[in-house]
Amino acid sequence: MTSRLKIPRKSIYRLSVYSRCLNRLLDNHVETVSSDTLAKAAGVKPAQLRKDLTYLGNFGRRGLGYNVAELWQRINSTMGTNRLLPVVLVGVGNLGSALLSYQGFAKEGFEIIAAFDAEPERRRHRQSAIPIYDMNRIGPFLKANKVKLAIIAVPAEAAQEVVNRLVSHGIQGILNFSPLLLQSPPDVMVNNVNLAIELENLAYFVR
Numbered sequence: 001m002t003s004r005l006k007i008p009r010k011s012i013y014r015l016s017v018y019s020r021c022l023n024r025l026l027d028n029h030v031e032t033v034s035s036d037t038l039a040k041a042a043g044v045k046p047a048q049l050r051k052d053l054t055y056l057g058n059f060g061r062r063g064l065g066y067n068v069a070e071l072w073q074r075i076n077s078t079m080g081t082n083r084l085l086p087v088v089l090v091g092v093g094n095l096g097s098a099l100l101s102y103q104g105f106a107k108e109g110f111e112i113i114a115a116f117d118a119e120p121e122r123r124r125h126r127q128s129a130i131p132i133y134d135m136n137r138i139g140p141f142l143k144a145n146k147v148k149l150a151i152i153a154v155p156a157e158a159a160q161e162v163v164n165r166l167v168s169h170g171i172q173g174i175l176n177f178s179p180l181l182l183q184s185p186p187d188v189m190v191n192n193v194n195l196a197i198e199l200e201n202l203a204y205f206v207r
Contacts (some may be wrong), residue, residue, distance in 0.1 A: 004151070010078070011051075014049075015075050017043070022075070025068045026069060032064060033066055035066070043102065047082050053071075076173050083109070083147075085111065088116060088142065089115040089116070090115070090138070090152045091154035093154075094192070096153040099153060113147070114131055116133050118134075120133055138166075150171045152174060159165045163184055170186070170187065174188065175191050175193065
């Protein structure tokens with residue numbers, strides 16, 4: 001959806017940040033917010049925030065700021081998170097099990113509806129109400145449930161094969177927790193989350 005609107009990837013990221021700031025304002029019953037205040041909460045310059053919001057159309061009133069609920073709804077509609085989006089998880093080891101147990105996805109507009117693993121019957125420390133299926137069932141499941149998003153938390157040696165399989169069954173967006181940069185077609189977005197690299201970056205600043 002965002003690619004059809006031709007919004008730059010960095011702006012997409014910042015829109016997600018703005019949405020979370022607005023959600024906190026809604027929780028505190030704040031009705032309007034100025035661009036300066038919202039920009040400060042999001043950690044960006046006001047000019048950058050105003051530029052990002054131009055991708056959503058013209059709204060907001062000079063001197064009065066933005067209606068918090070309207071802006072939040074506009075961002076979520078643009079991002080496609082104004083309804084629960086189905087997601088599958090591939091790889092139910094320690095990290096995958098922790099992701100299955102996370103309760104915050106629904107609040108952000110996502111729902112893990114199933115998980116897939118090479119050993120679905122294996123005993124796990126964390127119990128989850130989300131079903132875990134054998135990998136052989138993934139193709140029909142994705143088609144039947146019209147799933148376009150996947151999270152992978154598999155070992156490095158299996159990651160590329162899993163991505164290839166997901167792409168062949170119509171997955172268009174992948175959140176990758178495996179420690180590899182994966183190859184995918186130009187029309188498939190892969191976001192990589194490498195916890196070790198993030199810690200290394202932090203370590204530089206705490207020496």
